[in-house]
Amino acid sequence: MSQVIIYTNTSGNVSVCVPTGELPIETVLSKDCPSGAIIVDDSTLPQGTDAQFFDSWKLNGTTVTVDIPTAIAHQTKALNNLAYTESSHRTSKVGAGLTNVMSDADWATALTTARAAVTASTTTAQLVAAIAPIQSAITGNAL
Amino acid sequence: MTTTINAVSGNNLQVSADGSGIIQLQSNGKNTNAQAWVNFSGSTVNASYNVGSITVNGTGDFTVNFSNAFPDANYVISGTTGASSGQLACLTQPAGSYPPSTTACRVQTIYVNGSFIGPTNVSIAIFR
Numbered sequence: 001m002s003q004v005i006i007y008t009n010t011s012g013n014v015s016v017c018v019p020t021g022e023l024p025i026e027t028v029l030s031k032d033c034p035s036g037a038i039i040v041d042d043s044t045l046p047q048g049t050d051a052q053f054f055d056s057w058k059l060n061g062t063t064v065t066v067d068i069p070t071a072i073a074h075q076t077k078a079l080n081n082l083a084y085t086e087s088s089h090r091t092s093k094v095g096a097g098l099t100n101v102m103s104d105a106d107w108a109t110a111l112t113t114a115r116a117a118v119t120a121s122t123t124t125a126q127l128v129a130a131i132a133p134i135q136s137a138i139t140g141n142a143l
Numbered sequence: 144m145t146t147t148i149n150a151v152s153g154n155n156l157q158v159s160a161d162g163s164g165i166i167q168l169q170s171n172g173k174n175t176n177a178q179a180w181v182n183f184s185g186s187t188v189n190a191s192y193n194v195g196s197i198t199v200n201g202t203g204d205f206t207v208n209f210s211n212a213f214p215d216a217n218y219v220i221s222g223t224t225g226a227s228s229g230q231l232a233c234l235t236q237p238a239g240s241y242p243p244s245t246t247a248c249r250v251q252t253i254y255v256n257g258s259f260i261g262p263t264n265v266s267i268a269i270f271r
Contacts, residue, residue: 004186005196009200011200011201013200013201015198015199015200015201016186016198016199017196017197017198017199017208018183018186018187018188018196018197018198018199019188019195019196020181020188020191020194020195020196020197021188021191022191022193022194022195022210023195023196023210027195028195028196028208031195031208031246032195032196032198032206032208032246032247033198042186052261054199054201054202055201055202081256081258085256
């Protein structure tokens, strides 16, 4: 267990300041962090799949939680990035005379299903699971 | 207290340590060694020198906070980062948005498509 310093940054998200051990944490708090920053044990920060959604963390008092609507927006963007990359890849494979593992119709259905699952998610575990089939399909369609 | 060793007459080569313990290896009055360096992975600091803390501002967005301030912000930042093989990634210092200061510098780890990289290893050395 280590101590870190947390605060709400100018973007409205949570910043985590991690001392290297060269200076006492109280010195780091006063020197490197804004007023209102607090020292907490890092074990109190979101764990597991919640930890993957760092950009969706919100600080309420001394507790950091994941804001699910923000996490959904981030996961939607991540899914769109995956879809964009794979769409180009699928086109390139066809142009090279190769066959995509998943048909265009099945790929479109998988994307629709994933988008619906992301939107309907109420936990970060569900958000991770929602795009897992897309990530698996992309891996399976690699050259 | 500053301790100085002149290895060659005329100060062509000089080794000194100031009261804060920062070692300066100088040639003709110019520092030639890193005045700060750090290696970290996500929010885990693996090793450091003259870096008091790392602030994680967001995915792939970090601030390196120096233990001892630099005389000015005209220092050189060098470093590497990376994710998986085949995924082109780079370490940038977004001076237009977050110019370096004497006490800290902000760095970002970004894929070639412009999206920030999640937890990855970052190595940075600062020269001045």
